[in-house]
Structures are given as structure tokens and as C-alpha cells.
Amino acid sequence: xxxxxxxxxxxxxxxxxxxxxxxxxxTRRESPEDVTMADVAAAAGVGKGTLFxxxxxxxxxxxxxxxxxxxxxxxxxxxxxxxxxxxxxPRDRVPALLDAILCFKLDNRRLALxxxxxxNSSPYRAEHYERWHSLLQAVLEQIPGLADGDFTAHALxxxxxxxxxxxLAGEERIPRERMRSQLAHFVARVLASGPLQGSTTEE
Numbered sequence: 166x167x168x169x170x171x172x173x174x175x176x177x178x179x180x181x182x183x184x185x186x187x188x189x190x191x192t193r194r195e196s197p198e199d200v201t202m203a204d205v206a207a208a209a210g211v212g213k214g215t216l217f218x219x220x221x222x223x224x225x226x227x228x229x230x231x232x233x234x235x236x237x238x239x240x241x242x243x244x245x246x247x248x249x250x251x252x253x254x255p256r257d258r259v260p261a262l263l264d265a266i267l268c269f270k271l272d273n274r275r276l277a278l279x280x281x282x283x284x285n286s287s288p289y290r291a292e293h294y295e296r297w298h299s300l301l302q303a304v305l306e307q308i309p310g311l312a313d314g315d316f317t318a319h320a321l322x323x324x325x326x327x328x329x330x331x332x333l334a335g336e337e338r339i340p341r342e343r344m345r346s347q348l349a350h351f352v353a354r355v356l357a358s359g360p361l362q363g364s365t366t367e368e
Contacts, residue, residue: 172231180219180229182209187230188276197279202226227280231293234273238265242300255307260352262301263321267348270330271341277327288326289319297322308356324348 186208190200202223206213220226237250247253248261270277281288288294300317305314323329325348333339339347 176219179209179211179215181218183184183211183226184218184233185209185229187226188234191276191279192232194275197275197282200279203266224280227276228292231273231280234271234276238269241265255304256356257307258304259301259321259356260349262297262304263325263348264345264351266297266322267330267342267345269326269342270325271329271334272332274327274334278331281327294322311356319354321352324351 183205187200187205190204190208191197197336202216203213205226216226216291220229241249242251242262242265244250248257249265260307276290280291280293289298302314303319305311306316308340312316330344333344336339
């Protein structure tokens with residue numbers, strides 16, 4: 166039993182070391198593609214085998230690091246007070262959720278870009294995307310008169326894609342607060358618009 170507990174502690178320490186090393190590397194490197202599993206293993210002081218056993222592959226490592234950084238927001242969304250928590254009126258919660266996503270992408274630009282550009286599967290099938298989409302759709306469907314929460318959730322999330330955030334913040338050098346303001350105005354217009362004349366939510 167003591168050996169098993171020691172092994173678990175070693176695994177936890179190794180995982181924390183790997184996440185810290187990956188975090189630092191993604192923060193320092195210009196391009197996410199510059200960070201390899203070998204780089205992370207060397208920086209964490211563990212063997213590549215340990216890295217692959219713990220995370221499976223590079224995409225698994227990216228997801229774990231992303232989720233670790235996202236945890237405070239997840240807790241705020243699930244159990245926190247307004248404006249992110251579940252007690253928030255839907256018309257207030259939708260813009261707050263999107264603002265939180267945008268700020269997270271701005272604060273984690275390289276990591277978010279690396280995760281969304283990973284070629285293992287469609288970005289729209291990624292667990293983190295489906296989670297945000299499901300949440301937004303559920304909140305949007307609580308707003309009277311707003312048609313097609315499924316599509317609207319996709320359209321709103323498109324404004325926070327990591328490649329767009331990287332383009333606006335990096336190439337166009339749009340200041341953070343201006344981007345937040347632009348997104349807030351866009352979301353307000355979407356929420357204020359009713360169904361188009363002659364449109365239907367049924368096939």
C-alpha cells in the first residue's frame with residue numbers, strides 16, 4: 166500500500182510538472198507548432214514515455230492544459246454568482262459568457278490556437294467547444310422570441326474563435342477593451358433581433 170500511494174504521488178507530481186512546463190513553453194514560443202512533446206518532457210524533467218502515458222498524445226496534453234487554465238471560469242459558470250452563474254437572467258448571461266470566452270482566448274492565445282488548430286478532429290466536435298455550445302444554446306433558448314438557439318450559439322462562438330482572436334489581437338493589433346466592446350455590441354444586436362420575416366425554425 167505505501168508503494169502504491171508513493172506511485173500515485175509521483176504521478177501527480179509528474180503531471181503538475183508537465184503542465185507547468187507546457188504552460189511556460191506555450192507562453193514563451195511565438196508559434197504553438199514550435200512546442201513539441203520532447204520539449205515539454207525535457208523542460209519537465211520526465212521521460213517522453215511518462216508524458217505519453219499521462220496524456221496520450223500532444224492533443225491530450227493541450228486539452229489537459231487548456232482545462233486546467235479554464236477551471237476557474239468553469240466553476241464560476243456552474244456554481245458562481247452573476248453575471249456568469251446560473252442565476253443570471255439569460256439576456257445578461259449570454260454576453261457575460263461570451264466576454265469570458267473572449268478574455269480567456271486573449272489571455273491564452275497560443276494555447277487556444279494550438280488546441281483549435283490540432284488536426285486530429287473537427288474543432289466543432291472538440292469537448293470544450295461542444296460544452297460551450299450546449300451551454301449557450303440552453304441559455305439562448307430561455308430568451309423569448311429568439312429563434313434557432315443552435316445556430317445562434319454557433320454564430321456567436323464563431324466571433325471568439327482562436328484564429329480570429331489571434332488575427333485581431335496580433336495582426337490588426339486591436340486593443341483588448343475595444344475587442345470586448347465590439348463583441349458586446351454584436352451580441353446585443355443579435356439578442357435584440359427577432360426572427361426574420363417569413364423564417365421558421367422547422368424544416
